[in-house]
Amino acid sequence: GDSVTQMEGPVTLSEEAFLTINCTYTATGYPSLFWYVQYPGEGLQLLLKATKADDKGSNKGFEATYRKETTSFHLEKGSVQVSDSAVYFCALRSNAGGTSYGKLTFGQGTILTVHP
Amino acid sequence: ETGVTQTPRHLVMGMTNKKSLKCEQHLGHNAMYWYKQSAKKPLELMFVYSLEERVENNSVPSRFSPECPNSSHLFLHLHTLQPEDSALYLCASSQELGGLSGEKLFFGSGTQLSVL
Numbered sequence: 643g644d645s646v647t648q649m650e651g652p653v654t655l656s657e658e659a660f661l662t663i664n665c666t667y668t669a670t671g672y673p674s675l676f677w678y679v680q681y682p683g684e685g686l687q688l689l690l691k692a693t694k695a696d697d698k699g700s701n702k703g704f705e706a707t708y709r710k711e712t713t714s715f716h717l718e719k720g721s722v723q724v725s726d727s728a729v730y731f732c733a734l735r736s737n738a739g740g741t742s743y744g745k746l747t748f749g750q751g752t753i754l755t756v757h758p
Numbered sequence: 759e760t761g762v763t764q765t766p767r768h769l770v771m772g773m774t775n776k777k778s779l780k781c782e783q784h785l786g787h788n789a790m791y792w793y794k795q796s797a798k799k800p801l802e803l804m805f806v807y808s809l810e811e812r813v814e815n816n817s818v819p820s821r822f823s824p825e826c827p828n829s830s831h832l833f834l835h836l837h838t839l840q841p842e843d844s845a846l847y848l849c850a851s852s853q854e855l856g857g858l859s860g861e862k863l864f865f866g867s868g869t870q871l872s873v874l
Contacts, residue, residue, distance in 0.1 A: 645800075646800065674861060676861070678863075680865075683867060684760075684865075684867050685760055685762065685764075685848055685850070685864075685865025685866045685867050685868060686801075686848070686850075686863070686865040687760060687864075687865065688862050688863070691861065731801060733801075735861060745803060745806065745814070746803070746861075746863065747800075747803075748793075748800050748801035749800055749801075750798055750799055750800045750801075751795075751801070
């Protein structure tokens with residue numbers, strides 16, 4: 643079945659540091675890939691997405707590139723801020739057969755803490 | 759504010775209690791979901807409703823009983839829970855179940871459940 647694996651957290655960085663959160667996936671066909679973010683005390687919200695190989699999703703300074711050859715969708719940001727402290731979830735949506743509506747499969751989440 | 763409201767925010771219950779979690783959305787969405795968020799585990803999809811009909815029960819024990827009386831409201835009825843059921847329970851909605859409008863989920867802030 644489909645699965646998503648994220649790097650173990652928590653990740654602790656100083657403000658303005660470079661961020662990478664690794665995400666790899668297993669899926670049949672050609673899934674769409676997503677990053678969701680959960681700020682403290684809130685629900686998850688969509689951060690960015692990519693729907694085909696080599697697509698780059700971007701939002702709020704975050705980027706992720708759909709790499710089919712390595713089945714990866716790593717999240718990056720060049721200079722993090724304290725306000726980026728949150729839990730980040732990688733997810734995929736299979737477009738193959740089986741479940742017709744294409745449910746989202748999430749990873750376990752990676753906690754990011756940014757210190758001033 | 760995502761437009762999805764969950765109550766209560768926190769719930770402590772004994773193993774013999776019966777309680778209900780409530781989710782409400784006024785986004786005009788047709789699909790609603792229950793997810794379970796446990797530490798260091800992938801977000802687990804529990805139930806999916808589309809136009810008030812259950813379309814998925816993801817091998818969830820019968821001590822969890824969902825109810826969707828209309829497209830704006832979703833309940834999760836709880837009875838005789840176990841301590842391992844302690845988790846954050848998230849409700850989400852999407853405009854439709856499938857297609858592009860089914861990709862973006864809007865999440866509530868969750869109910870933090872503790873079973874003693």
